[in-house]
Amino acid sequence: MDSQTILMIAEGIRDSLYMTIVSTLVGYLIGLPWGIVLAVCDREGIKPNAAVYRVLDVITNIMRSIPFLILLILVIPITRAIVGKSYGSTATIVPLVISAAPFIARMVESSLKEVDHGVIEAAESMGAGTMQIIWHVLLTEARVSLISGATITTATVLGYSAMAGVIGGGGLGDIAIRYGYYRYQANILWTTVVLLILLVQIFQAAGTWISAKADKRRV
Amino acid sequence: MYNVGQVHRKMYLLFLCVNGRAVRKNQPRRKRHTGTGRGKEHMPIIEVKNLSKTFETKEGKVEALKDINLAVEQGDIFGIIGMSGAGKSTLVRCLNYLEVPTQGTVTVEGQELGNLSGKELRDLRSSIGMIFQSFNLLMQRNVLDNVCFPLQIHGIQKADAVKRARELLVTVGLSNKEKAYPAQLSGGQRQRVAIARALACNPKILLCDEATSALDPQTTQSILDLLRKINKETGITIIIITHQMSVVREICRHVAIVENGRIVEEGLVEDIFTHPKSRAARQLIIEGKDPDEWEKEQEEIKQERAAGVIPILHENRRIRIVFSSNSSFEPVVANMILKFGEPVNILRADTKDVNGTARGEMILGLPGDASIQEKMIGYLEERGLAVEDITDSLSSYEKEEQ
Numbered sequence: 001m002d003s004q005t006i007l008m009i010a011e012g013i014r015d016s017l018y019m020t021i022v023s024t025l026v027g028y029l030i031g032l033p034w035g036i037v038l039a040v041c042d043r044e045g046i047k048p049n050a051a052v053y054r055v056l057d058v059i060t061n062i063m064r065s066i067p068f069l070i071l072l073i074l075v076i077p078i079t080r081a082i083v084g085k086s087y088g089s090t091a092t093i094v095p096l097v098i099s100a101a102p103f104i105a106r107m108v109e110s111s112l113k114e115v116d117h118g119v120i121e122a123a124e125s126m127g128a129g130t131m132q133i134i135w136h137v138l139l140t141e142a143r144v145s146l147i148s149g150a151t152i153t154t155a156t157v158l159g160y161s162a163m164a165g166v167i168g169g170g171g172l173g174d175i176a177i178r179y180g181y182y183r184y185q186a187n188i189l190w191t192t193v194v195l196l197i198l199l200v201q202i203f204q205a206a207g208t209w210i211s212a213k214a215d216k217r218r219v
Numbered sequence: 220m221y222n223v224g225q226v227h228r229k230m231y232l233l234f235l236c237v238n239g240r241a242v243r244k245n246q247p248r249r250k251r252h253t254g255t256g257r258g259k260e261h262m263p264i265i266e267v268k269n270l271s272k273t274f275e276t277k278e279g280k281v282e283a284l285k286d287i288n289l290a291v292e293q294g295d296i297f298g299i300i301g302m303s304g305a306g307k308s309t310l311v312r313c314l315n316y317l318e319v320p321t322q323g324t325v326t327v328e329g330q331e332l333g334n335l336s337g338k339e340l341r342d343l344r345s346s347i348g349m350i351f352q353s354f355n356l357l358m359q360r361n362v363l364d365n366v367c368f369p370l371q372i373h374g375i376q377k378a379d380a381v382k383r384a385r386e387l388l389v390t391v392g393l394s395n396k397e398k399a400y401p402a403q404l405s406g407g408q409r410q411r412v413a414i415a416r417a418l419a420c421n422p423k424i425l426l427c428d429e430a431t432s433a434l435d436p437q438t439t440q441s442i443l444d445l446l447r448k449i450n451k452e453t454g455i456t457i458i459i460i461t462h463q464m465s466v467v468r469e470i471c472r473h474v475a476i477v478e479n480g481r482i483v484e485e486g487l488v489e490d491i492f493t494h495p496k497s498r499a500a501r502q503l504i505i506e507g508k509d510p511d512e513w514e515k516e517q518e519e520i521k522q523e524r525a526a527g528v529i530p531i532l533h534e535n536r537r538i539r540i541v542f543s544s545n546s547s548f549e550p551v552v553a554n555m556i557l558k559f560g561e562p563v564n565i566l567r568a569d570t571k572d573v574n575g576t577a578r579g580e581m582i583l584g585l586p587g588d589a590s591i592q593e594k595m596i597g598y599l600e601e602r603g604l605a606v607e608d609i610t611d612s613l614s615s616y617e618k619e620e621q
Contacts, residue, residue, distance in 0.1 A: 116353075116355070116358075118351055118353050118355040119355045119356070119357060119358075121317060121351075121355065122349065122351060122355035122356075122413075123368075123372075124317055124344075125315055125317060125344060125347070125348075125349040125426075126344060126345065126348075126349075126368070126369040126372055126416075126420070127340075127341035127342060127343070127344035127345045127369070127372060127373065128341070128372045129337075129341060129372075132372055136357075136368065136371070136372070137357065140357065140359050140360070141357060141358060141359055143359060144359075214359075215359075216358065216359050216360075216361070216400040216402065217358045217359070217400075217402045218402065
């Protein structure tokens with residue numbers, strides 16, 4: 001492999017990380033409140049609201065059921081409107097966020113629903129309001145599960161970002177498609193695969209380490 | 220703005236006191252039991268009127284509570300006892316409106332909870348602490364932060380909250396554990412943290428929902444001792460929900476017995492303990508057993524009877540004697556046996572020495588001779604024991620069952 005190829009792969013790693021991290025963060029900006037509303041408005045939640053839950057639930061399901069590759073193409077007009085072009089790393093962030101947000105919402109919802117109802121009741125008995133319970137009880141008590149969810153989300157978004165290579169998304173996936181698939185350069189194809197595996201491993205290890213650190217339930 | 224509110228509140232309280240007194244003049248005086256003797260309180264701290272609670276389930280309506288009336292005096296330790304499913308947990312949740320009653324009113328310190336806004340209700344809850352069977356501590360926060368939590372909710376400065384939390388941890392005997400996490404503590408210690416947390420906002424009332432049910436007998440004892448100490452020192456009103464008669468006997472002054480969503484008996488613990496009237500009270504007190512176990516045993520007796528195997532003791536006269544003021548150094552039963560030269564059968568005994576006084580009860584099977592039975596009863600009564608003949612009441616209860 002010549003130095004130019006190595007440089008290209010290094011840039012690929014940078015772009016993949018850029019897309020993954022920014023998409024996950026923006027995804028959480030949208031998905032976290034979304035998931036909180038789902039958990040809170042659920043029939044068993046702290047402020048049940050059937051109408052709100054039903055609407056958000058349906059939207060979440062619809063968005064989650066569109067395959068990512070199709071979503072990539074469907075949202076091209078939106079991407080153009082926001083970024084100004086439909087290819088490259090920054091443009092890929094738009095479909096990634098649209099895909100990740102409902103996924104994150106579901107992850108957050110299920111994490112928050114794991115919180116022991118007794119603890120919530122105790123907080124209510126002390127006079128805690130809804131926002132206080134969300135902040136001090138739900139998010140705090142569920143933090144281990146939330147961190148695990150974020151780890152899974154990050155790995156999933158990385159995988160999706162590679163998939164965006166098909167329509168010129170940038171990053172390692174783009175390199176794999178262009179050189180590995182169209183030009184039959186197996187060594188580049190395999191290099192990107194190994195790098196993607198390594199990235200997922202690193203994310204997973206970091207997530208596991210942080211959640212273990214954050215968990216005070218284990219003595 | 221804040222000051223105006225405060226003044227307003229004071230005036231409101233003043234108005235309540237004056238009004239309360241004025242109303243009282245026209246009412247017949249009732250004998251009241253005030254725990255700490257704080258003379259000014261004549262109004263019950265908690266008053267429940269005609270409360271009913273119905274749950275809508277898929278199988279239809281379930282009436283959890285029916286027409287409950289209850290008044291708890293300030294400083295009292297009030298027990299609410301019943302079997303599982305009797306509705307007592309729902310009842311205690313109605314007292315701080317965690318459950319909203321379907322009908323009726325709950326009045327706490329003169330404020331009717333149903334009339335309060337969400338904000339007012341949350342503020343009022345800071346004067347009602349609550350502890351639970353499963354402790355319900357925040358598992359991801361350490362002991363100190365758990366105790367600070369209610370203070371934080373009510374906007375107390377961090378430094379003040381920590382100071383108050385440390386004081387409370389001294390009260391509950393856990394000052395060396397402030398950095399520990401709940402997972403590192405035993406059940407008894409966790410409940411102590413929960414008690415400290417419940418007391419953080421200086422509540423006037425403490426609700427205990429099966430607070431000792433998950434604990435072993437020694438730990439239960441130490442938690443009850445702690446509750447008694449807190450009641451004595453701060454005059455806090457304590458309401459204890461339990462299915463354990465031993466807990467009520469140990470600590471409560473008043474008790475209400477709940478069965479199938481109704482209060483079937485209510486009064487001073489001594490009175491109910493000495494002369495239980497209701498079916499549920501008999502089950503809980505005389506037999507002193509776990510209700511399920513009791514049912515099972517009754518079934519077995521019935522079957523044995525049907526099979527013709529009648530237990531001999533059922534033919535004897537049974538009495539129940541209650542120790543309350545006897546010296547524990549006086550062997551009353553042994554002396555009686557020696558005096559009359561007749562054996563008695565101790566069917567059940569549950570007594571203990573409390574600072575040199577014998578407390579508790581026994582159920583005795585007396586010998587066949589009626590005149591000796593009478594003499595023995597006379598002897599026991601002379602010694603200051605409450606004697607109750609339960610031969611008939613038990614058999615009449617059994618008839619009722621059939």
